[in-house]
Amino acid sequence: MIETQPTAPANATALAKVLVVDDDEAIAAAVCELLREEGYDASVVTDSRKAIEAFSTFQPDLVILDVLMPSVDGISLCLQLRRESDVPVLFLSAKRDAPDRVVGLRIGADDYVGKPFDNDELLARVGALLRRGHGAHGDGRSQLRFGRFVVDLASVQAIAGERHIALTPTEFKLLRTLAAEPGRVFTRDDLLTTVWGYEPGSDTRLVDVHVGRLRKKLQDAGVSEVAIETSRGFGYRLGQAAA
Numbered sequence: 001m002i003e004t005q006p007t008a009p010a011n012a013t014a015l016a017k018v019l020v021v022d023d024d025e026a027i028a029a030a031v032c033e034l035l036r037e038e039g040y041d042a043s044v045v046t047d048s049r050k051a052i053e054a055f056s057t058f059q060p061d062l063v064i065l066d067v068l069m070p071s072v073d074g075i076s077l078c079l080q081l082r083r084e085s086d087v088p089v090l091f092l093s094a095k096r097d098a099p100d101r102v103v104g105l106r107i108g109a110d111d112y113v114g115k116p117f118d119n120d121e122l123l124a125r126v127g128a129l130l131r132r133g134h135g136a137h138g139d140g141r142s143q144l145r146f147g148r149f150v151v152d153l154a155s156v157q158a159i160a161g162e163r164h165i166a167l168t169p170t171e172f173k174l175l176r177t178l179a180a181e182p183g184r185v186f187t188r189d190d191l192l193t194t195v196w197g198y199e200p201g202s203d204t205r206l207v208d209v210h211v212g213r214l215r216k217k218l219q220d221a222g223v224s225e226v227a228i229e230t231s232r233g234f235g236y237r238l239g240q241a242a243a
Helices: 025-037 048-058 074-084 098-107 119-131 169-180 188-196 204-220
Strands: 017-021 041-045 062-066 089-094 111-115 143-146 149-152 157-160 163-165 226-231 235-240
Touching (some): 017 048, 025 041, 041 048, 062 074, 074 089, 074 098, 098 204, 143 169, 149 169, 169 204, 188 204, 188 235, 204 226
Parallel strands (some): 017 041, 089 111
Antiparallel strands (some): 143 149, 157 163
16 A cells, blocks of 8 residues: 655646545556656555545645545545535546446546556646636636626636535536537537547547536526527537526
8 A cells, every 4th residue: 555745846836736546556656656747746545545534635636536446436535525625536447447437427527537548648638627617718707697697707606696506627617618608509529629628529428428417507506597408419508598
């Protein structure tokens, strides 16, 4: 069992902190070393029973979780993390475990990378997750208003009346993208490029699962002013209720 404390590389200005949770010591050490070489402040836990404690102590900006672990599996850990944090979660998953990847996305993970993974792909996805959901929209507006439903770009919040809707960074950026141009149909490739920063055709299932998750959260919050609509064969748009 390995537990490593973070070490600061030379370019330790505004380091992003990444917690790696994987019971395979060789893979965990390799991922941690890769992250540190890229300039991240990385810490490893190979005993998944200690992951929540490490999360509270280390307070990472991103968590990388293995799906299949003997003590506490990655999906269970993701559920625990989502009860207390919206920190981005990236799953490492064996390619044969596609159902686990989909379940993980539905319960709160932001992305996944299959094992064995390409180092450049892993780093690209880590970078994209860390950039996601921050900053104001490019047109200078601080809020997108639809009656009592507000997408607040400055505070990175969705507000239904007096209620704040808990969204992950990925969900917020997806909502922000759709809300910036209500009525426009965004193809899945449009959303992959804009929200995830990936090449077109990378994995449209990511889009479908996150849209489903966001749609349910808006419905559960009683949002009636807008709805995410499916344009069959094309993609998704944000539709507005008739005045």
